[in-house]
Amino acid sequence: MRLKFKSTVLSVALIAGFAAATTAQAQAKWEPTKPVEFIIPAGPGGGADQMARMIQGIISKNNLMKQSVIPVNKGAGAGAEGFLAIKEAKGDPNKIIITLSNLFTTPLATGVPFSWKEMTPVAMLALDQFVLWTNAEKPYKSAKEYIDAAKAAGAGKFKMGGTGSKQEDQIITVALEKATGAKFTYVPFAGGGAVAVQLVGNHIDSSVNNPIEAVAQWRAGKLRAQCVFDTERMPYKEKITPTQSWNDVPTCKEVGVNTDYVMLRGIFMPPGVTQAQVDFYIDLFNKVRATPEWKKFMADGAFNQTFMTGKDFNSWLEKNAALHAQLMKEAGFLAK
16 A cells, blocks of 8 residues: 555656646747737937838847737827826737837836836847938038037027937937037927938938938938947947048047937836746747847847846846936926
8 A cells, every 4th residue: 555655656756747847838838829019209210110010020030020010100299198108008929019118217207107017128230320410411420510510509499309209319408408508499290201311401410310210311312421329339330431431430538528418228028927928929039139230230220239137137227227317317308
């Protein structure tokens, strides 16, 4: 009887262990069961839109998942439309959102009831730079020449174009004004693509677009990259124009404009999803990052290729949420 009892216990233990392993394996192998809605909390043509659609193309071309990815622009309310859509999709693993720094600025500027903590962080894909751009037809050969001309013209005479109001582009514009004494009239547009078009058409005098938002116009000789708002030059040395690479663009600090700012390009999911579902997307984006298409996109857009997940990403988010609260307060952009 004792041997039989031990055998029975052993069998039960084996069955329980097999069931647990099977359950864990099933959870680990989770994947989307229907097309994934890829929300873009910004307008068409801008940096977030371009990155999301590049990712969609890479996934499709390389068959990285069984279901399709469908990019959807939800940029109303400075991106609040997209963030609220994710917040309200609690537990739905078939929705993801690409985020930029309006993740922090939009609720601060608008008072919309939303916090980044109400979503599930997945991964930081990269950090994006900002460049001071002018029209190549204008005589300004350096950022200092342009700033001096803006100061000489008088307060508000020169127009600075940017994406949205009280967001990253306007924060940088205010910081630029404080650092130099120049005063611009800030003109908001729906996305970085529209900003570049307006600058090429001489409807504005300058912009602080991301590299990817103006690289086509720079390559075509329509725009001039004056300086990058970072502490170090961009590392990419392959020529974009016949004479310049991203690495040839000086930092704004080098030319006497002590202002720097980098922007998040990250992925979040709705609240209430499981770790196995998060892990699926982390694995997916690691596969995306390994492709030659992604590496070319990173180089063309001069991205800082920092990648984070888990505790590191959460710590970065906490720190930058506090930083943006400070920047928004200093600029006078907090909702009343």
